[in-house]
Amino acid sequence: MNITKVIDERLESRFLDLPALIYKNDPNYIPHLTQDIQKVFNTKENKMFRHGKAERWILEKDGITIGRIAAFVNQKYAKGMEQPTGGIGFFECVDDDKAAHLLFETAYQWLKDEGMEAVDGPINFGEKDRFWGLLVDNFTSINSYAMNYNPPYYKRFFEQEGFQVYYEQYIYWRDMYVPVQDVFVEKSERIAKNPDYTIRNIRGKSWDQVAEDFRTVYNNAWGGHHGFKAMPEVQAKKIIQALKPVVDRDIIIFVEHKGKPIGFYVNIPELNQIFNKVNGNLNLIGKLKFLYHKWRKTSDIMVGLVFGIDRAYHGKGIEGAMIKWTEENVVPLNRYKSTTLTWIGDFNPKMIKIAENLGASKYRTLYTYRKLFDENKPFKRAPIVG
Numbered sequence: 001m002n003i004t005k006v007i008d009e010r011l012e013s014r015f016l017d018l019p020a021l022i023y024k025n026d027p028n029y030i031p032h033l034t035q036d037i038q039k040v041f042n043t044k045e046n047k048m049f050r051h052g053k054a055e056r057w058i059l060e061k062d063g064i065t066i067g068r069i070a071a072f073v074n075q076k077y078a079k080g081m082e083q084p085t086g087g088i089g090f091f092e093c094v095d096d097d098k099a100a101h102l103l104f105e106t107a108y109q110w111l112k113d114e115g116m117e118a119v120d121g122p123i124n125f126g127e128k129d130r131f132w133g134l135l136v137d138n139f140t141s142i143n144s145y146a147m148n149y150n151p152p153y154y155k156r157f158f159e160q161e162g163f164q165v166y167y168e169q170y171i172y173w174r175d176m177y178v179p180v181q182d183v184f185v186e187k188s189e190r191i192a193k194n195p196d197y198t199i200r201n202i203r204g205k206s207w208d209q210v211a212e213d214f215r216t217v218y219n220n221a222w223g224g225h226h227g228f229k230a231m232p233e234v235q236a237k238k239i240i241q242a243l244k245p246v247v248d249r250d251i252i253i254f255v256e257h258k259g260k261p262i263g264f265y266v267n268i269p270e271l272n273q274i275f276n277k278v279n280g281n282l283n284l285i286g287k288l289k290f291l292y293h294k295w296r297k298t299s300d301i302m303v304g305l306v307f308g309i310d311r312a313y314h315g316k317g318i319e320g321a322m323i324k325w326t327e328e329n330v331v332p333l334n335r336y337k338s339t340t341l342t343w344i345g346d347f348n349p350k351m352i353k354i355a356e357n358l359g360a361s362k363y364r365t366l367y368t369y370r371k372l373f374d375e376n377k378p379f380k381r382a383p384i385v386g
Contacts (some may be wrong), residue, residue, distance in 0.1 A: 001066075001099060003106055006056035012038075014058050014065045018092050021065070022151065028142050029149055030272045032131070036146065037090065040125050041070070051076035053114075054125050056090070057106050059099055067093035067100065071107035072125040073114045083372065086111040088121035089131055092150075093157065100157040108373065118372045120166060121158070122148060129305070129342060133169045133366030134158060141363075144171070144303065144340065145271035148366060155367075163369035167382040169343040172355040173363035176302070176336050180327050181359050187320025191255075198256045199325045203249045211240040213254055213261040220262070221308035246271055251302055251330055253322050255309075262310040265322045269299035270340070302336040307351075319354055347382045 006015050016034055023029035041056065043049045052074035059067035070090040078084035088107045093100045111119055124131035130146035136155055143149030191197045202210050215236035246268050255263035309318045330336065340363060344351045372379060 001059055001061045001102060003057050003059045003102060006058060011058060012056075014060075015056055015068050015090075018058070018065050018068050022092050022094065026151075028140060030143055030275060032146065033275060036130070040090075040131070046126060048072070048074055048125050052125070055110055057103065059093070059103055061099070066096065067103050069093075069103040069107050070125070071110050071119075073111065073116060074125075078116065083117040083377065084115055085118040085120055085370070086114065086116040087123040087125065088119055089123050089125065091122050091154070093154075095151070095153050097157070097160070101161070104157075104161050112373060117374065117377075118370055120368060120370050121163070122150075123368060133343065133368045135364065135366050138364045142272055145275060147171070147343070147364075158367075158369050161371065162375065163371045164379050165367045165381070166370035167368050168346040169366040169368060170346070170352065170355075170362050171343050171364040171366075172341040172358075172360035174339050174341075174358060174360040176331050176338055178359060180323055181357055183357055184320035184323045187317025188324030190317050191321035196258050197321070198259075199321055200254060200256075201250050201329070202252045202254065207240055207244065208237070210252070211236040214240060214264060214266075216261050217254070217264045217308050217310060220310040220312065243268065248335075250333060251326075251336075253325060255318055255322060257313065262313045263308065263318045263322060265307050265326065266305045267302045267339070268305060269336075270301035270303050271299070273299040273301060300335065300337045302330070302339040304339060304341040306342070307354075323358060345382065347384050349384065 004011060006012050016037060019029075019031055023031075039045045041054060048054075052072060054070060054072035056070045057068065058065050068090065069088055071086060071088050073086040078086065088104075088111075091103065093103060108119065122132075122134055131148055133148055134154055135143075135148055135150050136152075139152055191199075205213075212233070215231050215233060218236070219230045243266075248267075248269055251267040251269075253265040253267075254261050307319070307322075339360075341355055341360060343364075343366065344355060346352070368382075370379070
């Protein structure tokens with residue numbers, strides 16, 4: 001076996017093409033978009049390179065690519081940790097323990113050379129909303145857009161390397177046609193009786209206004225949390241700009257109090273129900289196919305991306321009002337049969353409770369692992385928030 005650092009387009013192509021071999025007999029696998037993965041490793045497009053670096057390797061045997069791995073460090077993030085911690089991700093490998101070990105060892109050595117004392121994986125060199133965690137159950141449904149999907153034997157690879165579960169990630173699912181729980185009905189009624197509150201989708205709003213409303217709620221919802229940095233206007237506009245091509249204006253919901261945005265429930269259609277038509281490549285033909293199936297409303301799953309409420313309005317029933325409004329205004333459109341919620345960590349019991357009160361059930365579980373290079377040091381799981 002021969003391991004090679006990805007240093008040119010030819011080797012990058014082998015890195016990108018490997019999943020076709022790993023998943024050739026898996027009908028539930030939908031490839032990640034080539035362009036999405038390339039952006040992660042583009043030093044001009046990925047802001048993580050401002051304070052970090054990344055490397056990729058492929059593993060070959062008899063001229064055939066049988067494995068790949070990426071490793072990355074964010075020095076700004078690592079410096080504030082008790083044990084400087086890097087990451088690995090985009091791991092794929094045939095079912096061969098020796099091959100997997102060689103990939104891991106290569107990444108470990110690079111991370112140690114960068115001053116790291118631990119490693120998290122599989123994670124992304126970017127935000128946690130994509131390419132994060134190892135799937136450990138439900139291998140019989142299609143994978144969601146930008147969510148990791150892998151063969152069951154990857155769990156064995158990680159755990160025999162000494163990785164331990166840092167936190168569990170739950171994806172929840174709910175039938176859209178099942179009435180919401182009574183607790184949400186009661187909360188919704190309280191809000192509905194107060195004329196100072198308004199709940200609406202984003203039809204009729206300019207994108208600039210949507211971005212500003214999103215930023216207002218985001219900053220007031222998470223302000224005060226340790227390490228929180230207020231979202232600037234330019235970042236909010238970039239987020240909304242990125243969502244524009246996939247948005248259904250009927251399923252992005254805001255609550256206002258006396259005209260001020262105080263809560264949001266941001267949903268999009270399940271993109272993988274469309275991207276399974278483009279074979280992992282959003283080139284010109286892929287874009288045309290995407291636009292066609294978006295127009296056809298091919299997706300019948302609604303994905304909850306983010307749910308936020310101004311901290312000053314916690315405990316007033318805002319979440320229940322948004323969920324009840326969705327039942328009364330989105331369900332009758334008959335576009336979406338079910339909804340999934342983007343992963344919630346086991347370190348966030350408050351959001352887990354909301355999901356369970358909604359009547360949603362655990363649909364998938366992923367693990368984010370951590371490995372300490374010095375196994376004599378104590379291992380700590382992710383702290384509970386709130």
